[in-house]
Amino acid sequence: MSGVMGMEGRKPVKEVFGTLADGTEVHRWSLENGGTRLKVLSYGGVVQSLEIPDRDGRYANVSLGYGDIESYVSGSAFFGATIGRYGNRIAGGRFTLDGVTHELAVNEGANTLHGGAAGFDTQLWDVEEFTSGSDVGLRLHRTSADGEMGFPGTLVVRVTYTLTEHGDWRIDYAATSDRATVVNLTNHSYFNLAGEASGSVHEHELTLVASRFTPTDDRLIPTGELADVAGTPFDFREAKAIGRDIGADHSQLVVAGGFDHNFVLDKGITAHPEHFATLRDPGSGRTMRIATTEPGVQFYSGNFLDGGPAGTSGLPYRRGAGLCLETQHFPDSPNRPAFPSTVLRPGETYRSTTVHSFGH
DSSP: OTTOOOOOOEEEEEEEEEEOTTSOEEEEEEEEETTEEEEEESBTTOEEEEEEEOTTSOEEEOBOOOSSHHHHHHOOSOTTOEEOSBOSEEGGGEEEETTEEEEOOOOBTTBEETTOTTSGGGSBOEEEEEEETTEEEEEEEEEEOTTGGGOOSOEEEEEEEEEOTTOOEEEEEEEEESSOEEOBOEEOOOBOTTOTTSOOSTTOEEEEOOSEEEOBOTTSOBOSOOEEOTTSTTOOSSOEETTSSTTSSOHHHHHHTSOEEEEEOTTOSOSSOEEEEEEEOTTTOOEEEEEESSSEEEEEOOTTOOSOSOOTTSOOOOTTSOBEEEEESOTTGGGOTTSOOOEEOTTOOEEEEEEEEEEO
């Protein structure tokens, strides 16, 4: 981070955030390093708050979220949550693997979205804090039982959140299974670099190193085509305001009410995180650069935010109040053999890394 405030990493601070209906306590950890402040919940592995300074050193929470556990339980926007077993949509709530068809729990019409109604975003995670050299972080663990939401295999998952001495927020995912299964993990943070509840992100400028995207049908399921972005509203290869083309008369924008599409990253799958996105708020000067090992990113412009429950500042989030850049394999990959595979077999380890870097 440029213009760092000189803060050193501090041991994460744990506190009780709230209590679930069955009396189980939900904890929150506060981390700080390199000028970045992060708050994480044991419920859903949720990033509840992400604070970074603007060009004048003034801090704001740039991640949409809620101020109480009841809103996370009742809300449907996946604010800040760890998503699994399968981020994004699986058509018809089913897929066939090794000749066996698996029926999944559906929660968006006939589709399975983000792992089903009781996906990883609704589960309590075991959380272990750590310091490593100049880094501070949290290791989140959970075991997803064979058959959970219809997915095969007992899946052992670890998600590591790290704040580096430079203020980078790094997410490392790892998973193993005792049966062949499909896995696609991501984080569902909504960003507004002007500060949460500050209004629309349509003035934010976005750059995506992606020459293609995956068009969808009217159920938001990919058609299988990898379409060229050139000459379309989906061309973010040079920085442009998100709102510039969001209202264009384009069938894909009409179907999704804006942007809610997987972009095919030019870099493909990589062994180490490579830069693919830059987001900038001209007003505050805050900038976020994202690198990933993943081949795709779901860019969602907050089209379905409807104002409730109220956010962390007590104000409602309306349409366009935040945007998501969910690093991932492509939607419905289990039913699309031409897409990069999301199959995980016994003896293999699923790994994925995404790094958010901040500046002004």
